[in-house]
Amino acid sequence: MTSKIIHVAVGVILRDQQILLALRSSKQHQGGKWEFPGGKVEDGESVQQALSRELHEEVAIDVTHSQAFMQIEHAYPEKTVLLDIYLVSGFTGEPHGREGQPLRWVTIAELSNIDFPDANQPIVERIQQHFSKQQGS
Numbered sequence: 001m002t003s004k005i006i007h008v009a010v011g012v013i014l015r016d017q018q019i020l021l022a023l024r025s026s027k028q029h030q031g032g033k034w035e036f037p038g039g040k041v042e043d044g045e046s047v048q049q050a051l052s053r054e055l056h057e058e059v060a061i062d063v064t065h066s067q068a069f070m071q072i073e074h075a076y077p078e079k080t081v082l083l084d085i086y087l088v089s090g091f092t093g094e095p096h097g098r099e100g101q102p103l104r105w106v107t108i109a110e111l112s113n114i115d116f117p118d119a120n121q122p123i124v125e126r127i128q129q130h131f132s133k134q135q136g137s
C-alpha cells in the first residue's frame with residue numbers, strides 16, 4: 001500500500017445561493033456518492049490551475065472567481081486524500097455533466113441531507129457556518 005497523499009482540487013460552486021453537486025460514477029472511488037466537482041492536482045500545476053482544468057473537463061464551466069476556503073486531510077482505508085477546497089463564486093458557461101454524470105443544485109440547508117463521501121462532513125459544516133454568518137451580518 002502506498003503512503004502517498006492524493007492532492008485534490010475541489011470546487012464549491014455557488015450560484016443564486018445554491019451549490020452544484022455531481023454524482024460520482026459507481027466505478028470511481030466513493031462511487032454513488034454526491035461530490036463537489038474537482039479532481040487530482042497534476043505534477044507542475046497549482047491548485048487553482050487544477051481546479052479550473054477539472055471544472056472545465058467535468059462540468060464545462062470556466063472559473064472567473066475563486067477563493068481558498070479550507071483543506072481537509074482524510075484517510076480512507078484504501079487511500080489518503082488532501083482536499084483543497086475553493087469557493088467558486090464566478091464562472092462562465094452553463095454547467096452540465098461532461099462525463100455523463102448527473103448534476104444537481106442544492107440549497108445550503110439541503111447539504112445536510114446529501115450522501116457525501118465521509119471526508120466531506122467538515123466541509124458541509126463549514127459552508128453552513130460561513131453562510132449563516134454572512135446572512136446574519
Ligand SMILES: Nc1nc2c([nH]c(=O)n2[C@H]2C[C@H](O)[C@@H](COP(=O)(O)OP(=O)(O)OP(=O)(O)O)O2)c(=O)[nH]1
Pocket residue numbers: 008009010028029030034035036037038039040054081083117118119120
Ligand atoms: N472531487 C471530489 N473528490 C472527493 C470529494 N470528497 C472526497 O472524499 N473526494 C475524494 C474521492 C477521490 O478519492 C478523490 C478525487 O478524485 P477524483 O476521482 O475526482 O479525481 P479525478 O477527477 O482526477 O478523476 P480520475 O481522472 O482519477 O478518474 O477525492 C469531493 O467532494 N469532490
Ligand SMILES: [Mg+2]
Pocket residue numbers: 037038039040054058
Ligand atoms: Mg473528479
